[in-house]
Amino acid sequence: MEEKKVEQRVKDLQNLLNQYNYEYHVLDQPSVPDAEYDQLLHELIALEEQHPELKTEDSPTHRVGGQVLDMFEKVEHRTPMLSLANAFNEQDLRDFDRRVRQAVGENISYVCELKIDGLAVSLRYEDGLFAIGATRGDGSIGENITVNLRTIRSIPLRVKETVTFEVRGEAFMPRKSFLSLNKGKEERGEEPFANPRNAAAGSLRQLDPKIAASRNLDIFVYAMADEGKTGIRSHSEGLDFLDSQGFKTNKERQKCKNIDEVIQYIEKWTENRPDLSYDIDGIVIKVDSYDQQDELGTTAKSPRWAIAYKFPAEEVVTQLRDIELSIGRTGVVTPTALLEPVRVAGTTVQRASLHNEDLIREKDIKLGDYVVIKKAGDIIPEVVNVLPERRTGEEVDFHMPTHCPACESELVRLEEEVALRCINPKCPAQIREGLIHFVSRNAMNIDGLGEKVISQLFAEKLIEDVADIYHLTYEQLIQLERMGEKSVNNLLKAIEVSKDNSLEKLLFGLGIRHVGAKAAKTLAQTFGEMGKIQQATMEDFISINEIGDKMADALVTYFEQEEVTSLIQELQDVGVNLTYKGPKPVNIAESDSVFAGKTIVLTGKLEQLARNEAKEKIEALGGKVSGSVSKKTDLVIAGEDAGSKLTKAQELGITIWDEEKLIEELNS
Structure with missing residues (x-):
């Protein structure tokens, strides 16, 4: 077939098959039999194999699957994917x-x-x-x-x-x-x-x-x-x-x-x-x-x-066989009901949360009881109530232990807390949970190092603290169950990549009490590097808007420990980044930007900037972008078809710019 005819045939087949795909899978109105579609697809595959330069990004042959990947790359969403209340x-x-x-x-x-x-x-x-x-x-x-x-x-x-x-x-x-x-x-x-x-x-x-x-x-x-x-x-x-x-x-x-x-x-x-x-x-x-x-x-x-x-959660009845205790990374002892397996909302459930000892007493739960369980939000199984009318007299009261089941240290109930807690910093259960938290998505985000692998490594004493993760070798990992050559190489690559994370990921991963992901980012932005955070005083922490007394006290207590100083030094020695890599917050007092310290509202359609892009640029210069116009609004940026927000701004006498003025100031 002549080159031009081949090119035209490939284009015709691509267009035709994409149209058939749309009719079948979107409209649910197929216009050709499956056999004819398959015949045309095989013809296109053959032509594209002979002439790979003709395979376009929208070719329907992509739908049969392509090259096997080594690992998934990370993608930053231009607009955050928020969850719903x-x-x-x-x-x-x-x-x-x-x-x-x-x-x-x-x-x-x-x-x-x-x-x-x-x-x-x-x-x-x-x-x-x-x-x-x-x-x-x-x-x-x-x-x-x-x-x-x-x-x-x-x-x-x-x-x-x-x-x-x-x-x-x-x-x-x-x-x-x-x-x-x-x-x-x-x-x-x-x-x-x-x-x-x-x-x-x-x-x-x-x-x-x-x-x-x-x-x-x-x-x-x-x-x-x-x-x-x-x-x-x-x-x-x-x-x-x-x-x-x-x-x-x-x-x-x-x-x-x-x-x-x-x-x-x-x-x-x-x-x-x-x-x-x-x-x-x-x-x-x-x-x-x-x-x-x-x-x-x-x-x-x-x-x-x-x-x-x-939708209302499906409720089912099953029997509570036993109660298992687990120790979290902060030492909290959590009881879990072990159930006779039962189907709930499409899955087989064998475990359900009991939260704490007070809940067990409040619901009068005994070992051997028949209980009603449901999935909270169709996800997490929980015990709703007990069916006392089904009791036979063989049920047994449950008593929480006085000592940690993992390390045998005495359990304590801290002031104003309902949970029992193990306060032994060397408790193996807490260390294991801390390791799992360290590698999790919101922390160091190490692909391939999930709970099962961490548990294996910990049980084999190949890792005892988070720094040990960065000393793992191919020879150690290849001996683990279900770890082949490719998995090991991908894991080692992911561990290496995690060294370049910005400081807030490490701070959150360390599992400091009361310090969540948002607070970790605030700390990283404010201090810039780990060394300054280690040297900060109670007053330094409290001076930050989002840091309260409890968090400040937890930070000072954490960084005073010699073990923590040694751990951070070891992380630095293996090449883990200890500095903040994101944009620095603008010092409003020192900024000469017209946006610094101002509350700004975007409304209507912008021609040259995407709404999210404009928001990011304004915030990078110290402005705060709000979703509603009020007396506290300093400036409104009005694009085409601006509606009620523009009207309200005019009524309140608020300064109004068009997009050209916005771009001029952003570039000044």
């Missing part, structure tokens, strides 16, 4: 509605959508082409799973317009695919997946994309993370736009003009939930208007303009 009953929903109306007035509407039980993902498109797909991760940083997401046939590899934007969706495994997958696993003598959500998540985190391609996953796209330059001003318009671009959205959504209609929608799907071909675990309710969403803003964890109604 939960509602569990009608009163929670009406409280949410009241807060919304108090903030933005009575003229509101909501969009209700089915809450798909799957894996949240972010899809980034550059000039209309699918560029990067990532997991949610910790909300700020996820894992690059683009090669696996390309195998989902309902994800368009190229959208209709040459837009650059980011969309969010929920990847899931339909029930039919789940049953088929588990049937095959059982026939091969393998452990079946507990539920479709776990199966979907496991499929998308395979390093071999051919495995993901074989799992028949699907997706519903539910939002634009950044409306970019589309001019769209509401969530419902955004979903319609996504439909027009070839995405698969959930058609069961409904626009509601008040909270009563929202509740009617929820009642409908609570009843009809079993009729769906996929799992849902609730309903998501969102304020429709983007301007009102902006005005409502977000907390650190979740948007104020959306809420997730969670």
Whole structure:
């Protein structure tokens, strides 16, 4: 075949197969038999193998899986993937509605959508082409799973317009695919997946994309993370736009003009939930208007303009066989119920949280009791209550021990605490839990070093503190159970990469009492390097806005220990970074920026800057970007189609800039 004819045939096949994919997997209206589709796909694969230069990024051959990966790269989300606050009953929903109306007035509407039980993902498109797909991760940083997401046939590899934007969706495994997958696993003598959500998540985190391609996953796209330059001003318009671009959205959504209609929608799907071909675990309710969403803003964890109604948890009865005690990294002793295995909300449950001794006494729980259990939020099993009428007289009272089951040190109950605590710093259970925390995602984020591997290494005495992780060798790791050559090399690479983390990751990973991820970042930003934090006084810590007396005392106590000084020196010796690498907070008193110390509101559509980009630039210069206009607002940046915020700013006499003035000041 002549070169030009080959090129044209490849283009024709790519376009044709992408159209057939869309008809089958998005519209559910196939126009050709499967056999004809397969024949055309095999022809395209053969032509692209002979002429690899003709294989484009939107070629449907990507959907069959490509090269096996060594590990997943990290991806920073341009817009954070926040979690949603939960509602569990009608009163929670009406409280949410009241807060919304108090903030933005009575003229509101909501969009209700089915809450798909799957894996949240972010899809980034550059000039209309699918560029990067990532997991949610910790909300700020996820894992690059683009090669696996390309195998989902309902994800368009190229959208209709040459837009650059980011969309969010929920990847899931339909029930039919789940049953088929588990049937095959059982026939091969393998452990079946507990539920479709776990199966979907496991499929998308395979390093071999051919495995993901074989799992028949699907997706519903539910939002634009950044409306970019589309001019769209509401969530419902955004979903319609996504439909027009070839995405698969959930058609069961409904626009509601008040909270009563929202509740009617929820009642409908609570009843009809079993009729769906996929799992849902609730309903998501969102304020429709983007301007009102902006005005409502977000907390650190979740948007104020959306809420997730969670279906009532399924409750089942089973027998409590025993109570197991575990020691956390801070020494807290937590009792866990060991149950007769029972199915709850799609998974087999054998353990349930009992929280503390007071709860056991309050619920009058005895060993051998029949208990009612449920999954809190469809996730964590917990004991709801005891069925005393089923007692036979053979049940036994449970008594918490006086000494730590791991190290035999005396347990204490600190003032104002309900939990018993082991205060022995050399308790092996605490050390193990501390190691698990150190390598976790929000701390040093060492891929491949999960709880099971840490437990093996600790049991074999290959690691006794966090510094030992950086002395691990290939020869030590290759002898561990289920650790092959590739896994070992990937793990050693991940350990090496973690040395370059910014200081806040290490601070959080050290597990200092009362110091969470946010406080760790504040400390790292303020002091800049570990040495200065080690030398800081109680007064130095308290002078920082977000640091209170308890945290300051915990920091001073921690860094006074000789063992801690030695540990930090050892970490430095093996090359772990001890400095802050992120942007320094602006010293408002010394800054000459026009934005420093000012409260600024962005409204309307910006032409040259994405909303999030403008926000980051302003904050880097010491400004605070707010979601609502008030008397405390210093400046409003008004783009095209600015709405109620602009009107309110004019009424209050607040300074108003257009985008050109903003860019001029940002570049000055």
